[in-house]
Amino acid sequence: MNHAPRPVLITDARPSPERQVRSREIRYLAMMGVRVLCLVVAGVLVSSRVPLLWLWVPLCLVGMVVLPWLAVLLANDAPPKSVRHRAGPGGGDERPTTAAIPPPAAPDRTIIDLEP
DSSP, X not given: OOOOOOOOOGGGXXXXXXXXXXXXXXXXXXXXXHHXXXXXXXXXXXXXXXXXXXXXXXXXXXXXXXXXXXXXXXXXXXXXXXXXXXXXXXXXXXXXOSOOOOOOOOOSOOOOOOOO
């Protein structure tokens, strides 16, 4: 029986590299926007002397320090490749056809050299 290859479903297709980069850029810019917002909020809170200032300003500072680091990590994070999309040794989508050959069994005897 010769079966034709199964068609690829559109839901199995990965987004194009351009689309992946664009979504990572948007995520990065959004996180940097939140960082700028933290800076502005901290400035407004300090100038208006709101209650619990000792709590709000450090939270804004943590946002200004942690968000850039997190934004860079997420912007450089590409979606994982599935097993189906990884290229084999021949560069294709090949599956091994033969089983691995087990290593030869070690002899059950031990050789000891008694002379120096």
